[in-house]
Amino acid sequence: MPRKGLPFKACRNCHYLVNEDTVKCPICNSKDFSDEWRGMVIILDASSETAKLLNKKEPGRYAIEVH
Numbered sequence: 714m715p716r717k718g719l720p721f722k723a724c725r726n727c728h729y730l731v732n733e734d735t736v737k738c739p740i741c742n743s744k745d746f747s748d749e750w751r752g753m754v755i756i757l758d759a760s761s762e763t764a765k766l767l768n769k770k771e772p773g774r775y776a777i778e779v780h
Contacts, residue, residue, distance in 0.1 A: 723750035752777030
């Protein structure tokens with residue numbers, strides 16, 4: 714289900730959350746996005762245990778699940 718009220722779409726490749734008007738993912742350069750995503754994690758430190766667990770190399774907002 715679309716995330717009404719949230720101005721983000723998720724990259725289907727790396728799950729990075731970007732503004733609705735973004736054309737290319739700044740993390741992986743993919744142009745494949747979805748409005749259907751669930752859950753959000755914010756990585757502040759790419760060397761944190763959470764970032765390592767989720768295999769995220771860059772800080773930012775990520776969707777937990779992307780459809």
